[in-house]
Amino acid sequence: MAASLSQKNDARETQQAAARQKQDEALLDAQFELVEAGRNAVLVVIAGSDGAGKGAVANRLYDRLDAHYVETMYYGTPSEEERNRPPFWRYWRDMPARGRIGLVLGGWHHAPLLARATGEISRIEFERQLAEINRFEEMLTAEGVRLLKIWLAADEKKARKRLAALREEDGALRRPVVIEWEDVDTKKERRRLVEAGLEMARTSVGAAPWLVVPADDAEARDAAVAEALVELLQRVNSEPPAEKPAAAAAANKPGKARRGPRLDLSLKADPTTYADELDDLQDRLTEVTTARRFRKSGLVLVFEGVDAAGKGGAIRRVRAALDPRQFRVHGTSAPTDEERARPYLWRFWRNIPRRGDVGIFDRSWYGRVLVERVEGFAAEPDWRRAYDEIVDFERQVAQADYAIVKFWLAISQQEQLRRFQEREANAAKRYKLTPDDWRNRDKWAAYEAAMADMVERTSTAFAPWTIVEAEDKAYARLKVLRAIVERLEASG
Amino acid sequence: MAASLSQKNDARETQQAAARQKQDEALLDAQFELVEAGRNAVLVVIAGSDGAGKGAVANRLYDRLDAHYVETMYYGTPSEEERNRPPFWRYWRDMPARGRIGLVLGGWHHAPLLARATGEISRIEFERQLAEINRFEEMLTAEGVRLLKIWLAADEKKARKRLAALREEDGALRRPVVIEWEDVDTKKERRRLVEAGLEMARTSVGAAPWLVVPADDAEARDAAVAEALVELLQRVNSEPPAEKPAAAAAANKPGKARRGPRLDLSLKADPTTYADELDDLQDRLTEVTTARRFRKSGLVLVFEGVDAAGKGGAIRRVRAALDPRQFRVHGTSAPTDEERARPYLWRFWRNIPRRGDVGIFDRSWYGRVLVERVEGFAAEPDWRRAYDEIVDFERQVAQADYAIVKFWLAISQQEQLRRFQEREANAAKRYKLTPDDWRNRDKWAAYEAAMADMVERTSTAFAPWTIVEAEDKAYARLKVLRAIVERLEASG
Numbered sequence: 001m002a003a004s005l006s007q008k009n010d011a012r013e014t015q016q017a018a019a020r021q022k023q024d025e026a027l028l029d030a031q032f033e034l035v036e037a038g039r040n041a042v043l044v045v046i047a048g049s050d051g052a053g054k055g056a057v058a059n060r061l062y063d064r065l066d067a068h069y070v071e072t073m074y075y076g077t078p079s080e081e082e083r084n085r086p087p088f089w090r091y092w093r094d095m096p097a098r099g100r101i102g103l104v105l106g107g108w109h110h111a112p113l114l115a116r117a118t119g120e121i122s123r124i125e126f127e128r129q130l131a132e133i134n135r136f137e138e139m140l141t142a143e144g145v146r147l148l149k150i151w152l153a154a155d156e157k158k159a160r161k162r163l164a165a166l167r168e169e170d171g172a173l174r175r176p177v178v179i180e181w182e183d184v185d186t187k188k189e190r191r192r193l194v195e196a197g198l199e200m201a202r203t204s205v206g207a208a209p210w211l212v213v214p215a216d217d218a219e220a221r222d223a224a225v226a227e228a229l230v231e232l233l234q235r236v237n238s239e240p241p242a243e244k245p246a247a248a249a250a251a252n253k254p255g256k257a258r259r260g261p262r263l264d265l266s267l268k269a270d271p272t273t274y275a276d277e278l279d280d281l282q283d284r285l286t287e288v289t290t291a292r293r294f295r296k297s298g299l300v301l302v303f304e305g306v307d308a309a310g311k312g313g314a315i316r317r318v319r320a321a322l323d324p325r326q327f328r329v330h331g332t333s334a335p336t337d338e339e340r341a342r343p344y345l346w347r348f349w350r351n352i353p354r355r356g357d358v359g360i361f362d363r364s365w366y367g368r369v370l371v372e373r374v375e376g377f378a379a380e381p382d383w384r385r386a387y388d389e390i391v392d393f394e395r396q397v398a399q400a401d402y403a404i405v406k407f408w409l410a411i412s413q414q415e416q417l418r419r420f421q422e423r424e425a426n427a428a429k430r431y432k433l434t435p436d437d438w439r440n441r442d443k444w445a446a447y448e449a450a451m452a453d454m455v456e457r458t459s460t461a462f463a464p465w466t467i468v469e470a471e472d473k474a475y476a477r478l479k480v481l482r483a484i485v486e487r488l489e490a491s492g
Numbered sequence: 493m494a495a496s497l498s499q500k501n502d503a504r505e506t507q508q509a510a511a512r513q514k515q516d517e518a519l520l521d522a523q524f525e526l527v528e529a530g531r532n533a534v535l536v537v538i539a540g541s542d543g544a545g546k547g548a549v550a551n552r553l554y555d556r557l558d559a560h561y562v563e564t565m566y567y568g569t570p571s572e573e574e575r576n577r578p579p580f581w582r583y584w585r586d587m588p589a590r591g592r593i594g595l596v597l598g599g600w601h602h603a604p605l606l607a608r609a610t611g612e613i614s615r616i617e618f619e620r621q622l623a624e625i626n627r628f629e630e631m632l633t634a635e636g637v638r639l640l641k642i643w644l645a646a647d648e649k650k651a652r653k654r655l656a657a658l659r660e661e662d663g664a665l666r667r668p669v670v671i672e673w674e675d676v677d678t679k680k681e682r683r684r685l686v687e688a689g690l691e692m693a694r695t696s697v698g699a700a701p702w703l704v705v706p707a708d709d710a711e712a713r714d715a716a717v718a719e720a721l722v723e724l725l726q727r728v729n730s731e732p733p734a735e736k737p738a739a740a741a742a743a744n745k746p747g748k749a750r751r752g753p754r755l756d757l758s759l760k761a762d763p764t765t766y767a768d769e770l771d772d773l774q775d776r777l778t779e780v781t782t783a784r785r786f787r788k789s790g791l792v793l794v795f796e797g798v799d800a801a802g803k804g805g806a807i808r809r810v811r812a813a814l815d816p817r818q819f820r821v822h823g824t825s826a827p828t829d830e831e832r833a834r835p836y837l838w839r840f841w842r843n844i845p846r847r848g849d850v851g852i853f854d855r856s857w858y859g860r861v862l863v864e865r866v867e868g869f870a871a872e873p874d875w876r877r878a879y880d881e882i883v884d885f886e887r888q889v890a891q892a893d894y895a896i897v898k899f900w901l902a903i904s905q906q907e908q909l910r911r912f913q914e915r916e917a918n919a920a921k922r923y924k925l926t927p928d929d930w931r932n933r934d935k936w937a938a939y940e941a942a943m944a945d946m947v948e949r950t951s952t953a954f955a956p957w958t959i960v961e962a963e964d965k966a967y968a969r970l971k972v973l974r975a976i977v978e979r980l981e982a983s984g
Contacts, residue, residue: 058816063808068823068854072816080572105817316555324550324564325597331560337829362560 016219023226027064030233031101035069038099040236041145041342043073044229045107048152052215057152058103060222061229071096074105084354086400087111088136092349097341098144107149108133132396137208139389142382143343144242147208148232150225152215242379258449261467263410269474281481282321288488289322295356297491298402301484302364305409306447307437308419310470311362314409314480318360321481327358332367344368344386345393352397365390369454374446387457398462403491405484406463408451409470413444508711515718519556522725523593527561530591532728533637533834535565536721537599540644544707549644550595552714553721563588566597576846578892579603580628584841589833590636599641600625624888629700631881634874635835636734639700640724642717644707734871750941753959755902761966773973774813780980781814787848789983790894793976794856797901798939799929800911802962803854806901806972810852813973819850824859836860836878837885844889857882861946866938879949890954897979898955899972900943901962905936 034040044061046054062070073094082090088108096102112129115121121129137147213224269277288294301318303311315329330351339347345365353359368386372378378386394404411419420437440447459465466483470476526532536553538546554562565586574582580600588594604621607613613621629639705716761769780786793810795803807821822843831839837857845851860878864870870878886896903911912929932939951957958975962968 055816059812062816063812067804067807067811067821068825071820074817076817103816312559315559319559320551320555324547324554324595325566325568328563329559 020223023223023230024064026230027226027233028066030230030237031065031069033237034101034233035066035099037237037241038341039144039241040239041096041098042101042229042232042236043096043104043140043145043147044101044225045104045109045147045149046152046225047107047109047150048213048215049154052152052154053218053221054105054152056218057150057222057225058105061103061225064226065101069099070101070103072103072105075108075111081354084356085352086396086402088396089349089352091136092346095145095342095346097338099341108136132392135388135392139345139385139392140343141208142385142389145343146232146236148229149208149210150228151210151212152221153212154215258452260410260448260452261455263467263469265410265412265415265469265471267469267475268472269478271474274474274478277478278317278481281478281485282317284485284489285318285321285481288485289326289358294488296401298353298355298400299358299484299488300353300397300402300404301358301360302366302404302406303360303362303409304364304366304370304407304451305468305470306411306416306444307440308416308423309409309411310473310476311409313473314407314468314470314477315360315362317477317481318484322358326356327360328353329360329362330364332361332363345389348393352402355401365393366454366458369458370447370450373450374443387454390458391460391463394458394460394463403487404463405487406465407468407480407483408455408465409468409476411470413441415471416441512715515715515722516556518722519718519725520558522722522729523557523561525729526593526725527558527591529729529733530833531636531733532731533588533590534593534721534724534728535588535596535632535637535639536593536717537596537601537639537641538644538717539599539601539642540705540707541646544644544646545710545713546597546644548710549642549714549717550597553595553717556718557593561591562593562595564595564597567600567603573846576848577844578888578894580888581841581844583628584838587637587834587838589830591833600628624884627880627884631837631877631884632835633700634877637835638724638728640721641700641702642720643702643704644713645704646707750944752902752940752944753947755959755961757902757904757907757961757963759961759967760964761970763966766966766970769970770809770973773970773977774809776977776981777810777813777973780977781818781850786980788893790845790847790892791850791976791980792845792889792894792896793850793852794858794896794898795852795854795901796856796858796862796899796943797960797962798903798908798936799932800908800915801901801903802965802968803901805965806899806960806962806969807852807854809969809973810976814850818848819852820845821852821854822856824853824855836874837881840885844894847893857885858946858950861950862939862942865942866935879946882950883952883955886950886952886955895979895983896955897976898957899960899975900947900957901960901968903962905933907963908933 034042046057048054058072062072071094073091075090078087078090091108094102112121112126112133116123116126140147211228213221213228215221289299301315303315305311319327319329328351335347348361348365351359351361368378369383369390373383398404455465455467466479468476468479526534538549540546550564554564563586565583567582570579570582583600586594604613604618604625608615608618632639703720705713705720707713781791793807795807797803811819811821820843827839840853840857843851843853860870861875861882865875890896947957947959958971960968960971
């Protein structure tokens with residue numbers, strides 16, 4: 001009888017080992033295809049109760065995958081560097097490139113859960129944060145990042161025992177384990193944690209639902225997680241590659257042309273007072289950006305406009321009033337390959353200034369709904385969803401106490417031609433006009449329509465557009481400086 | 493008489509303005525060529541007395557250059573992020589790409605000067621740090637970074653007055669100014685500062701001498717700095733482009749072949765005790781890396797060896813004992829374009845772990861003296877100087893209390909063939925052998941010679957090589973784990 005039982009056990013173990021090996025191979029095969037295709041990144045979010053083995057699950061997955069293309073992402077108490085940026089900055093910073101798998105321990109979900117459980121944030125704020133998470137995940141999905149969200153559900157009593165045992169061992173934690181929630185101690189806090197955990201179901205949306213995995217049997221738990229990952233990878237690998245957008249898409253159809261806002265381009269600065277006004281505004285800008293309170297906020301400046309609209313000259317007048325240690329100008333040209341391998345907004349997130357600093361963007365994330373739309377570099381669904389994504393992005397930045405001031409510098413088509421000709425006549429080799437510059441002139445109407453849509457759809461209370469009549473350069477520079485100074489003085 | 497004086501003044505001012513404009517154009521032209529060529533980055537180090545106008549000089553240069561390709565680099569008290577890395581990490585992090593100009597306020601020179609003046613470091617330590625700076629700058633120069641080092645020399649009394657005036661104005665600093673040295677107050681400290689400043693002349697070496705610029709007349713000061721930059725840029729732009737190295741260079745000449753160390757590849761682990769030994773070593777590794785004192789140090793592991801030597805399997809056994817939040821595996825494949833645009837070691841500096849973490853490099857910076865040498869990807873002078881550069885790099889990391897453990901996994905040519913054939917026979921599509929793999933086998937002797945040189949020239953007391961007889965995988969894994977554990981336990 002004993003022998004027969006042991007034989008049965010042996011047989012079961014052999015079976016299990018064979019299943020595990022088959023799964024190992026399936027995992028590696030699917031990962032290899034993901035790497036080869038280089039189209040999608042995958043994030044495996046591992047969240048859930050403490051003591052349910054989040055660290056063990058990550059370790060086990062890491063073990064079974066090809067480690068060259070896997071990274072672990074873990075977010076504890078924010079570091080100084082992280083505290084000095086908007087909260088989601090750290091998730092963006094670590095975003096894996098296409099072809100790679102990120103194992104996200106706890107994910108962006110744990111911070112709000114913990115804050116809610118300890119009563120640090122209200123129910124309403126908690127729900128706002130969940131909504132933010134949803135939009136973040138939708139955006140990632142639309143950009144080709146695939147999410148597998150695992151919720152490890154442990155029997156609470158067993159989990160507490162396991163934690164206690166881990167803590168006793170030598171008085172130190174011997175084996176890897178994630179315990180962020182050991183602070184949740186009172187009954188009231190536990191109750192709130194359970195409630196908040198239920199609410200977490202609300203982040204189970206569309207393309208990124210939670211998969212609840214019972215965590216009490218380690219073997220079964222790991223097998224379930226691996227199976228889910230194999231399935232996801234196989235689905236991702238069988239997706240057809242996105243089609244290239246048809247060149248010069250919708251926006252160029254003549255029937256769709258919209259006019260921008262009516263502007264009085266005859267506005268001019270008074271040449272007799274210009275120098276004094278400029279000086280005065282620059283002094284005020286210096287004062288407000290060197291004030292102690294500015295160190296707790298930050299400033300993001302966006303300059304958009306057609307070629308030769310005078311963005312560079314305006315930026316120069318702003319810069320001159322700033323401490324050179326405090327700002328950086330970001331010219332937005334072709335993305336690098338590290339940037340192309342990640343969601344569109346990554347290259348802008350990585351350049352968000354620290355609090356107390358100024359980020360000046362000479363062209364910006366609006367490229368997607370301007371040049372990329374008009375020239376057909378982005379597919380129509382991509383630039384259409386960009387409006388909302390950009391508003392979300394700017395909302396996050398504004399909520400972290402940054403001022404955002406956005407400028408569209410407007411000139412007439414005649415003035416642009418005049419400036420182009422002037423450039424060609426001058427010392428010039430630096431200002432070599434490319435065929436692109438002339439071609440863009442042909443699309444004036446398309447750019448005007450794109451600009452009108454952009455201003456309408458992305459002017460928000462926290463990040464409004466300022467349209468600058470820029471036919472007279474002096475007038476434009478004063479208006480730009482005044483808008484920045486007034487914005488900062490008002491928020492002081 | 494008065495009229496004639498005023499006329500003279502007017503004439504002088506007109507002349508000055510004309511000279512300034514000519515200089516502006518020369519600056520922009522030269523910068524434009526630098527950008528176009530995309531071969532060199534330029535660092536303008538602006539150091540010198542306080543109150544001499546370092547900030548003003550940087551601001552002025554920034555103003556006159558095309559801001560898209562300029563960045564300001566400023567280093568104050570190290571941030572948390574910076575303190576948790578070797579001291580030079582922050583200079584590497586900000587290294588501008590080819591075609592760009594970095595304005596370095598104070599540079600890497602101010603920190604040792606200040607530390608010496610306040611008596612925080614001894615004269616000997618100060619000189620050691622100067623020598624480190626010299627090697628750093630030599631390496632940058634060899635990698636195509638061009639340095640302009642400006643030392644602003646102010647009349648000490650005037651400088652103190654200017655500082656005092658700046659501090660009084662509204663009680664706050666109104667205009668950009670750099671004052672790191674306001675702490676240097678006592679007579680003794682001032683004397684030491686002057687002495688140390690004289691010593692600084694020792695960093696005036698070879699390709700990167702200091703240019704001392706009198707700073708009392710702002711106009712003349714800015715003109716002198718701009719002139720020096722124009723000269724440097726024009727010299728850089730007229731350098732002939734580096735020649736491509738002749739493919740498969742020196743190392744392949746049969747006459748030069750050297751043998752690696754004699755190894756006993758018959759060494760085998762005892763299969764009856766292997767599992768227990770492995771378990772025991774992994775436990776010890778977990779213990780030592782989770783101990784409190786480990787948080788103040790860090791661990792860098794380097795794995796090198798021919799294809800199929802078993803690097804992945806060994807890394808897996810190490811990883812399994814580590815907390816997944818604590819390590820990252822860096823597979824070293826083709827550099828990204830952001831990496832190619834910077835000095836060779838940049839891609840490794842950016843991956844140096846924080847203190848308390850573990851960086852595992854599956855292939856590493858040794859690529860330059862292995863594959864790049866053998867395949868002729870690097871020119872001979874480049875890989876020859878790499879030995880010393882690597883030793884410098886590792887010395888800096890070791891001095892910041894990191895343990896560095898480096899492994900060469902050695903197998904016989906027969907064993908490699910056997911493993912290749914095994915891979916081809918197996919599930920295999922993941923292990924597709926490329927023509928490269930077979931080609932590399934033909935260069936076995938060349939790789940062996942490169943490896944022998946590498947071990948000889950880069951085995952140091954602080955970062956010795958461990959040669960691992962890897963014909964038996966189990967033996968190799970135990971030897972790797974044991975070397976790491978013993979290294980960490982010894983330093984405890």
